[in-house]
Amino acid sequence: MQNSEPKDDDNAAGANSIAKYGGVAFQMIAVIGVFAYVGYRIDQSTGHKTQWVTALLALIGVFISMYIVFKSLKG
Secondary structure, eight states: OOOOOOHHHHHHHHHHHHHHHHHHHHHHHHHHHHHHHHHHHHHHHHTOSSSSSHHHHHHHHHHHHEEEEHHHHHO
């Protein structure tokens, strides 16, 4: 009969990876949110009818956050 309980090392490794990748998700949200907010404020202050700066900065935020994800997966 085998012991079906997980080892403590397995639980610790699972908790560490959850914390690591959960942190990456919050970093992505923060980076995209900050860039989009800055773009929104620029569009508001300049009176643009079409919010091109918001779209551009949000897209830049997506690329930066993807770089952060790839960098964390590699290391």
